Amino acid sequence: MRKNKLNKTLGIIGGGQLGKMIGLAAANLGISCYFYDSDKNAPAQKISQLFFNYSFDNKKKLEEFAKYCDFITYEFENIPLNTLHKISKYRKIYPGIKALQISQDRFLEKSFIENLGIKVTDYKKVNSLDDISKTLKQKFKKGIIKTRRLGYDGKGQTIIDLNSVENIKLKIKPNFYILEKLISFKKEISVIAIRNKKGEIKTFEPTQNLHKKGILRETVFPAQISKKCSLSAKNIAKKIAKELNIVGIIAVEMFVLKDESILVNEIAPRPHNSGHWTIDACNISQFDALVRSIFDIPIPQIKYLNNCKMINLLGENFNNYKKYLNKKNCSVYIYGKNKIKTDRKMGHVNLIL
């Protein structure tokens, strides 16, 4: 029985912490979320009225799942595209398949962004050791080999220079890797853009991110950058959101160089770890913004309530959560994963500054 517009269902592909937090935001708007995940212990399963526990390449089950839902979204990038194309014939998929396709592949991603006139780190598709050596000789001396697809949290990345090419342990295959110039940047920042069904775009303010070993550790709002740099960063995120024609949110990670010029590092058309601060520091969170966009619910002007530092609780420092629980300026989020592992994101803390 659906007596009001908000009594609807969102299907979320992926039941990790991002899916779970989308689900909690949706619940506050009276929207149910159903989840699909290959991991039977996925965190979102705990708030899931309907949970499909099948592999992500099980087309039949994904289709069956989609039919239970009004709209579909995803909380991670690595979902087979052909499946989504099939689903999209009878259920709309947000933020969008094009955005997903591009964010799935570092080469496509960088070319797409470059074509918009936005700067990215110097890069080259490399299909052989020869390609790598040539690039390191001719274009830049030190680089990072990255898998084009399926990398996250620094996985599938190796730093390399001319001296180490010979020792490389990767089996270089065609169309599998890119080589990116290793640059020295002043700051890492990110911006989350929101685009609704009318095509109106808003962004959250830029935040400053601290990575170690390729994994986000902390995000601070506001970023310590000039107003001009902040404006440029927001305009870049808006342009990408517009050109990808998304409905929902997209996170754009960027490097700020010494001269405050900006290079885009990568994009993610979904809620992003560097946006968790919005839960406690803004009138609406990134999760709320996504759900509202999808269901065509108005998105108010974004209001900033406090400054904030988001601290990730990784497996190795997970027990730190205890010290935050008793602090009056901390909001602690425990994802509810069933095993603690090194480098695994187990929760986060929003420290109100």
Place this chain on the structure above:
Amino acid sequence: MRKNKLNKTLGIIGGGQLGKMIGLAAANLGISCYFYDSDKNAPAQKISQLFFNYSFDNKKKLEEFAKYCDFITYEFENIPLNTLHKISKYRKIYPGIKALQISQDRFLEKSFIENLGIKVTDYKKVNSLDDISKTLKQKFKKGIIKTRRLGYDGKGQTIIDLNSVENIKLKIKPNFYILEKLISFKKEISVIAIRNKKGEIKTFEPTQNLHKKGILRETVFPAQISKKCSLSAKNIAKKIAKELNIVGIIAVEMFVLKDESILVNEIAPRPHNSGHWTIDACNISQFDALVRSIFDIPIPQIKYLNNCKMINLLGENFNNYKKYLNKKNCSVYIYGKNKIKTDRKMGHVNLIL
């Protein structure tokens, strides 16, 4: 698999909006909630991994349900006590059975509070029309007949004076009603007290409540009362929490008279509608406080982030939610009930002041 202390399960008897909001607070702490409700469309069902849809007097099913959970709580008062006593032999029930028993019965409630040396409205157990007439002649001229049990949102209440005794339509049976003096108060306030397993008690600051037709319409934080009155109100709530030996939270509704003396109106050992403002105006909400007490998680000093007005969205004005969604100082909560009915609580708005 339970690798960390927080990976636990809370069983909630009742799946209305209060249960749902307990569930959302628990989810952020990595705790799963299972729900039990006789209504298959209960709002909490949408975030329920395990949902028992049976009547509240089905002892066998309630027991079966309890066995899935680490601890049990309830979100409304009208649960058969003997069932809870049985469950309590193998699962702890919070805030507590004694508190529930007393809050289930207006007569017990008032006697209990009076015995603590706390003032309540003048009242009398009435078993016959004669009793009513006698009380109206001897004790007070105008009163409210209330059912001792099962009343909520002004249901089961009739205003009466000597002239209207004869027209009374209620079938007065022994031990069923009390007659309460109709008083004129200056303000209605409430305080939510939190008591942890160590017996430490905190309270939220008092809020001011506006009822119409016995249904809460608005709650404003802070209440416009003197510091002294506020302190008395908090001490009353603390004393009741202590004497009932609860672990969790209890809401105490009070009348403030012209001279700022306080009468306790009623108590509810569960989250309370007049505590919804805490979601957006405090560092921890009433729901969070309940879950933390039950699982022995530290409760920080309560920090007040903003002033706040909570506005209930009842069936007849539910569509007002639309106007709030686009306002930057409003947080809108839609409970996700499947039918809109007059006087039914469909959602609420927290307006940040």
